[in-house]
Amino acid sequence: DTGVSQDPRHKITKRGQNVTFRCDPISEHNRLYWYRQTLGQGPEFLTYFQNEAQLEKSRLLSDRFSAERPKGSFSTLEIQRTEQGDSAMYLCASSFLDHYGYTFGSGTRLTVV
C-alpha cells in the first residue's frame, strides 16, 4: 500500500467553476477525513466517513461543498461555484476505527482566480 493518495496535487480554477478532488485512502482503513488548511492555520475539519456513511459535517462545509464515499473506498470532495475564499490546501486522511494516528495524503492545493 502506498499510503493516502490525493488527486490532483494542484488545481487552478476560475471563480464560479466547479471542482472535484479525489482521495484514495489506505485500503484497510474504515475512516476517511477531509480537512482544509489555509496559510498560517492548522488543518480545519470539514467532514468524515466511516465506511460509506458520512457521520459528521463541519459548519465550514457550506452547501456548495459535497463529499461522497461510494462503496466505502475512495472519496470525492466537490466544490460548486468556487469563490476566492475557497483557495486552500485540501487534505484527506484515513485511519482505523477508534485510532487517532491519521495518515494524511499530500493534499490538493486549490487556487481560485
Next chain:
Amino acid sequence: DQQVKQNSPSLSVQEGRISILNCDYTNSMFDYFLWYKKYPAEGPTFLISISSIKDKNEDGRFTVFLNKSAKHLSLHIVPSQPGDSAVYFCAAASSGNTPLVFGKGTRLSVIA
C-alpha cells in the same frame, strides 16, 4: 473560538540542543492528544500521542508531557537535528471518536 492553541508561530534552536514546543487547550472534554509534523508540500505525519491517563510519553528523541490541570502539553525533542526542521501541529480529541482538532502550528528551525 480556538480550542487548541499554539502561541509560538516559530522557534529556532541550535543543533544538539533541546526543542520545546508548547500547546494549550480549552476544551476539558479532550482526553487524547497528538503531535504531527509537516514538511513543505507534504501532508502532516503522526509523531507521538498521549492519553489523559498519562502525564508523559516517550519515543526515542521525542517526549510529550501533559499537564491536565493547566490544560497544557509540550513536545520535547532531544537532541534536536536539522532534519527536525518542520511545522509541528498539536491536535486533540475527546472520547467518542470526534475528529481531531488542530492548533495553528509552530515552525521549528534547527540550525546546524
